[in-house]
Amino acid sequence: MAGNILAYVDHFKGRPLQASWEVVSAARKLAAEPDGRVTALIFGPEAEKMAQASIHYGADEALICEDASLADYRPEPIAALISKIGKEHQPDAIFFTTSTRGRELAAMVAIDLDSGVLPDVINIENQGGKLVATRPIYAGKLLAKVECRSKPQLLTLRVRAFGKPVEDSSRSGKVTKVATALGETQLATKVVDYATVEGRVSLGDAAIIVSGGRGTSNNLTLTPPAEITDEKQREIWRAQQGFRMVGELAQVLGGALGASRAAVDAGYVPYDHQVGQTGKVVSPDLYVAVGISGAIQHLAGMRTSKVIVAINKDPDAPIFGVARYGVVGDLFEIVPALTKVLKERLHK
Amino acid sequence: MKIAVFVKQVPDSAAKMAVDNGTVTWGEAPLVINPWDEYAVEAALVLAEKYGGEVSALSLGGESAKEALKHALAMGCGEAILISDPAIPSPDAGATARILAAAATKLGVYLAIFGKQAIDADTGLTAPMTARLLGWPSLTLVAAITQLDAVAKSIRVERGIEEGRQVVEGKLPAILSIGKDFGEPRYPSFMGIRKASKAEIPTWSLAELGIPAPEIKVSWPEIFSPPPREVSGDLITGDSAEEIASKLVDKLLAAGVL
Numbered sequence: 220m221a222g223n224i225l226a227y228v229d230h231f232k233g234r235p236l237q238a239s240w241e242v243v244s245a246a247r248k249l250a251a252e253p254d255g256r257v258t259a260l261i262f263g264p265e266a267e268k269m270a271q272a273s274i275h276y277g278a279d280e281a282l283i284c285e286d287a288s289l290a291d292y293r294p295e296p297i298a299a300l301i302s303k304i305g306k307e308h309q310p311d312a313i314f315f316t317t318s319t320r321g322r323e324l325a326a327m328v329a330i331d332l333d334s335g336v337l338p339d340v341i342n343i344e345n346q347g348g349k350l351v352a353t354r355p356i357y358a359g360k361l362l363a364k365v366e367c368r369s370k371p372q373l374l375t376l377r378v379r380a381f382g383k384p385v386e387d388s389s390r391s392g393k394v395t396k397v398a399t400a401l402g403e404t405q406l407a408t409k410v411v412d413y414a415t416v417e418g419r420v421s422l423g424d425a426a427i428i429v430s431g432g433r434g435t436s437n438n439l440t441l442t443p444p445a446e447i448t449d450e451k452q453r454e455i456w457r458a459q460q461g462f463r464m465v466g467e468l469a470q471v472l473g474g475a476l477g478a479s480r481a482a483v484d485a486g487y488v489p490y491d492h493q494v495g496q497t498g499k500v501v502s503p504d505l506y507v508a509v510g511i512s513g514a515i516q517h518l519a520g521m522r523t524s525k526v527i528v529a530i531n532k533d534p535d536a537p538i539f540g541v542a543r544y545g546v547v548g549d550l551f552e553i554v555p556a557l558t559k560v561l562k563e564r565l566h567k
Numbered sequence: 568m569k570i571a572v573f574v575k576q577v578p579d580s581a582a583k584m585a586v587d588n589g590t591v592t593w594g595e596a597p598l599v600i601n602p603w604d605e606y607a608v609e610a611a612l613v614l615a616e617k618y619g620g621e622v623s624a625l626s627l628g629g630e631s632a633k634e635a636l637k638h639a640l641a642m643g644c645g646e647a648i649l650i651s652d653p654a655i656p657s658p659d660a661g662a663t664a665r666i667l668a669a670a671a672t673k674l675g676v677y678l679a680i681f682g683k684q685a686i687d688a689d690t691g692l693t694a695p696m697t698a699r700l701l702g703w704p705s706l707t708l709v710a711a712i713t714q715l716d717a718v719a720k721s722i723r724v725e726r727g728i729e730e731g732r733q734v735v736e737g738k739l740p741a742i743l744s745i746g747k748d749f750g751e752p753r754y755p756s757f758m759g760i761r762k763a764s765k766a767e768i769p770t771w772s773l774a775e776l777g778i779p780a781p782e783i784k785v786s787w788p789e790i791f792s793p794p795p796r797e798v799s800g801d802l803i804t805g806d807s808a809e810e811i812a813s814k815l816v817d818k819l820l821a822a823g824v825l
Contacts, residue, residue: 231730292733294695294705319728323707326660326695335661335784338690356688356790360584361591364789407741408704412734414725421729427824472825490747496580496686497602497747505824516580522793526824528815544818545802546811556808560816565825 222255222311222348225371227301227324228273229316231292233265237384237424238316240276242376244384246314247277249345258282260304262297263289267394274392276384281392286399291410294323299400302331310371311348317375318423325373334369341380350374358496358519378424379502422492422499427474427507428524430494432517433481434510434531435461438551451486458487461551465509468558471565477501477521479511495520510550513538530554568620568717571676572611572644573667574604576628576635577687586790600635603682605642605752606745610712611680612643612753618715620677621645625670627655627663633768640763641755647766652773654780660688662781664696669776671701678722681744683708694744704737710748 224246228239246257259273259281270281282304288296305313305328313328315321317339325336340352350372356363367373422428436458443456462476469476477499478492494501496516506524511517513529513536521527522541529542530550539545546553578584582596600608611622624639624647626632636647650670655662671679679701684691691707698705706724710732714723720739725732727746755763773780801818805811819825 231728236729293735294707298699319708319726322691323695323705326692327699327705329661329692329784330664330696330699333784335659336690336692337785338692351788355793357578357582357584358580358686358689359793361586362791362793363787364791366786366788367784368786369784407738408706409736410733411723411736413730414732414734415730423729493747505819514581515583526819526822528819539800542800543822544815545800546815547802547804548808548811552808553811556812557815560809560812561825564816564820 222250222345223258223308224250224255225258225260225301225304225308225310225313226273226278227313227315227321228259228261228269229318229320230261230263230265230269233263233269235269235272236316236318238318238376238378240272240384240386241378241381242314242316243273243276243278245343245376245381249343249350256280258308258310260301262300263292270394274390275386275388277390279392281394282397283394284397284399288399288401288403288406292320293406293408293410294320294327295406295408296399296401298324298327298331300397301328303400304397305332305371312350312372312374315373315375317377321375325375329373332371334371334373335367336373336375337365337367338375339377340374341377343374355500358500358516359523360515360519377502422475422477422494422501425475425501425503427469427472427505428477428494428501428503428521429465429469429472429474429507429509430477430479430511430521431462431465431482431488431509432479432511433485434550435465435482435487436485437461437510455486458482458485461510462488464551464554464558468507468509468554468561471558471561472505474503474505479514479517481514508538508542509554511538512536513541568618568678569674569676570611570615570620570622571671571674571679572604572607572622572624572639573679573681573693574608574624574626574635574639575601575685575687576626576632577601577685580686586792589790591790598631598634600638601682601685603684603686603745603747605682606747606749607680607682608639608642608644609752610709610743610745610749611678614678614712614715618717623648623674623676625650625667627651627658627666636768637763637766638755640766641759642753643759647768649768649770650776651770652780654773658781659783659785660690660692661696661784664693664700665778665781666773666776667693668697668700669778670771671697673776677717677720677740679740679742681742683744683746694742698742701740701742704741706735706737706741707744708746709743710746
């Protein structure tokens with residue numbers, strides 16, 4: 220059985236996502252050696268440089284295109300090029316990252332090649348060339364085994380679900396330049412600009428996440444400035460002091476700052492930070508839940524984290540049901556102490 | 568300008584999901600409009616208010632999906648249409664996209680708007696698939712719509728991506744999917760709820776859309792509950808916050824996660 224897999228290398232302006240190497244590496248493991256081939260597809264700036272890396276991570280060869288029309292990510296020209304290569308190569312499968320780009324590219328290629336997509340998969344079994352994928356549904360409250368009845372089977376792989384990719388710089392392979400499938404005049408979109416968002420958080424690929432909940436507003440010993448008279452605004456002010464403390468803990472751990480939906484809805488922190496069913500679904504090595512009771516939507520979004528620590532004053536809070544380590548206590552005492560000890564122990 | 572907004576009916580996000588004899592169940596929890604789709608309705612209404620136009624809400628589903636459509640009507644959509652046909656009991660994303668693309672064509676819309684994804688199957692595929700089928704620009708994960716020119720037939724949006732925001736201009740007609748950054752969806756008004764409760768919601772079949780039943784590419788041989796998390800629930804206690812913190816750090820170092 221020849222398992223030929225195309226692996227799309229996702230990047231932003233020539234900077235590859237670590238998840239792309241997870242995809243290449245997972246493809247290598249699944250392609251039946253010695254006759255199975257993994258071909259990396261790399262389109263956009265710095266493609267040639269990324270091609271070498273893709274081979275080190277497990278690709279047998281790389282197809283690259285650095286045409287000016289691909290300088291900024293747009294799904295239409297890239298999907299068209301992947302589909303063109305798909306028609307020529309007739310692969311068994313095409314793998315993508317589960318990212319904003321990977322999802323829509325897989326969707327478009329599926330239409331072009333009249334096949335289906337298995338999105339956001341966390342496990343793949345190769346049953347004689349037929350890939351049976353496991354994926355979370357209802358934000359991970361349930362799991363589903365899914366199969367694609369046609370070829371190529373299109374999969375997007377969840378970030379961090381397939382283990383750390385191993386780099387082997389002794390591997391070598393052919394890098395081939397390919398032409399675009401569409402010209403600039405055939406494209407109906409144009410990238411005008413980029414805007415960075417202040418304090419943008421990348422929860423999806425963080426190895427450590429520290430999240431705050433409604434409990435962050437409970438330090439009544441703090442007195443808001445007198446000019447804040449509105450009771451709701453006073454609560455938000457208190458919570459923001461609490462979140463600053465939670466943020467310091469995240470910082471000393473080198474992690475990202477998360478939040479519960481309740482904290483976001485109450486206006487304590489921006490939506491970017493929300494973990495849960497209508498926020499980000501995350502799976503870090505370490506998840507620290509501070510002052511979060513553990514509503515079902517929140518648990519769905521973080522329950523697959525490797526180690527969960529819960530700090531909450533309510534011993535009956537549902538969050539303790541998923542926590543490996545629990546501390547029942549006042550977060551305003553525990554969190555600063557934890558930050559202090561970590562600073563000493565991690566020599567920061 | 569005619570705008571279509573596609574909504575789906577799903578179990579409430581607070582529902583406890585389970586599998587009973589291979590069938591997904593959600594206990595007593597209500598079926599609601601997919602929370603992401605409320606943002607899509609909001610975007611459609613904001614556009615219609617600002618630039619003029621009519622908003623049609625469409626849903627593919629069973630008879631009960633009319634409740635999700637009523638929510639969209641109560642928020643302010645002008646009309647609602649249910650797409651239902653016994654030939655499509657459980658369409659995958661691709662089949663759904665084929666049906667919705669046909670509906671957008673039948674309505675003759677300039678914009679078709681989706682939520683980011685549905686909270687049941689969590690695929691996020693239907694919007695870009697529909698765009699591809701229609702050959703329209705796919706502007707997904709829209710955080711803001713900064714410009715719309717009905718004469719020049721162009722739209723400018725800010726897309727929320729991992730690295731920040733990407734400002735993209737596209738030609739109309741186009742497909743949009745809306746992210747939560749767009750802004751809180753409005754609540755249905757009292758008058759809106761009254762109007763919605765009396766509204767006649769027509770049903771379109773595949774024959775009325777003029778398409779055959781689309782082929783299903785993705786099968787779901789098994790749905791199951793995730794294995795219970797093995798938590799020993801190690802409660803860490805001590806005489807002082809420092810002692811507790813110290814013990815916790817010991818454990819985390821031993822677990823190799825720091």
